Every structure is written in C-alpha cells, then in structure tokens.
Amino acid sequence: MTLVDRLVAPGASRGEIATSFGAAVVGAALALVLTVRADLPALAVLVVALVGFDLFGGAVVNATASAKRWHHRPGRTRWHHLAFVAVHVQPFLLALVVPGFSWLMAATSYGAALVAAVLVVFTPPPLRRPVAFALTALALVAVTSLTTAPAALAWFAPLLLVKLLLAHLMPEEASR
16 A cells, blocks of 8 residues: 555545645645744644644545545444544644643544544434534534634634544445
C-alpha cells in the first residue's frame, strides 16, 4: 500500500487525490497564517498547521468515493468506525500546546464527536444520514456555545465534527 493509498484511499482518482491534498495544503496554510497572526508560540504554530492539514484534507478525503469504498468495505464494523473517531485525539494535543485552548474545549469537542459517533453507528441504516446531520448540528452548537476556542482555532471543532461524523461515518449512497 502506497503513502497516497494510506492518506487518501486505495484506488483514489487523480481528482480525488488533487482535491484532498489541495484542501490539506490550503487548510494547513490558513491555520499557519491564523496562528502566526495570533502570535502563538512556534510549537503551537507547527502543531496547529499539522492538525489543519489533517482536518481540512481529511474532511475531503473521507467524502471521496474511494475512501467511502475503503472505509465501508465488507468486513468493516461499527467498531472500526468508532475506533477511527476515537483515535482523533487532536483536541488534547491542542490543549497541551496552544495557549487558550482549554482542556474543557478539548474534552467537549472530543466527547461530542465520540458520543455522536456512537449514536450514529447504532442508528438503523436508513436513518444514519439524517441522524448524523442532526447530531453534528447539535454538537456544533454545544461545543461553540459551552466553550471558547482561541479565535485562530475557531474552525477546529466544526471541522473535526464534519470530518468524523458527516464525511467518515456516512457510506456512499448509490446514484439514483
């Protein structure tokens, strides 16, 4: 398996690869500019740029047909999907290195993503998409209303939820 297969998906088209890496690079650059303008420490700038690369690129990757085929292939269970969500510990990494990104923000964004993911994967398949959208909307309001991220990271929790709940957990639907 090549690096592109691991970062995007096996069998990804050139367009999917270009779009995914384009979003990742532009997102990392945007995160870099925002954190430099916020005068964050160098380590925080580096970590936020890497997290930006992962989340901006990952939201696009997880929405591609090739990634949907890969992540939802035969033999993949709800536990695989929950593990994918659970390993996204970036909120705690940010709390560790970014001044003003609180542990409460980390726990709230991580917990909201994980609880919503559990609810989505245990929802009957015909209702998963609307339930995922409902829970994403509710989690967005909860995270952004109950906690405060530094302005340079206001994008983080919404993008984490989109990447994990709307892009990753939703299988590809057949064309009509």
